Amino acid sequence: SAPAPFFRAPALQHPPEIVTYLGSRNMAIFSCDIDSFDFKTRKSEQVVSNVMTKLDKLGKGIILMHDFQKHTAEALPTLLRRLKAGGYRVVQMKAKAPVQTIAAYDESIVKDAKLPTVSTRPVSSVVQTVSE
Numbered sequence: 243s244a245p246a247p248f249f250r251a252p253a254l255q256h257p258p259e260i261v262t263y264l265g266s267r268n269m270a271i272f273s274c275d276i277d278s279f280d281f282k283t284r285k286s287e288q289v290v291s292n293v294m295t296k297l298d299k300l301g302k303g304i305i306l307m308h309d310f311q312k313h314t315a316e317a318l319p320t321l322l323r324r325l326k327a328g329g330y331r332v333v334q335m336k337a338k339a340p341v342q343t344i345a346a347y348d349e350s351i352v353k354d355a356k357l358p359t360v361s362t363r364p365v366s367s368v369v370q371t372v373s374e
Contacts, residue, residue: 272304
């Protein structure tokens with residue numbers, strides 16, 4: 243799918259030059275209200291506790307989580323149940339239009355990519371649908 247015009251700066255740093263540049267490209271900048279600190283713990287229960295403690299205090303917010311952490315993935319079913327039980331809603335951000343990419347960079351990415359274009363690994367081995 244086409245890239246969305248959303249940006250989250252590494253380490254949540256927003257130098258003025260980046261803010262100005264992204265504004266000129268009509269890209270939205272996202273930050274977070276609640277850091278799960280999932281990169282500092284190894285237990286899914288702690289991720290849930292970190293999020294819910296802060297969320298219950300603030301009442302709402304954007305939660306920062308890292309999708310490469312196994313314990314974060316393990317925390318999600320419990321966290322989603324707790325969010326629903328607490329009356330919170332999880333929303334998906336959808337762009338009105340895709341970001342306009344820069345042709346020179348697009349060409350460079352394709353040229354430098356050494357990745358296989360087709361994976362033989364079934365999506366079901368890495369994706370799990372969580373029902374309400």
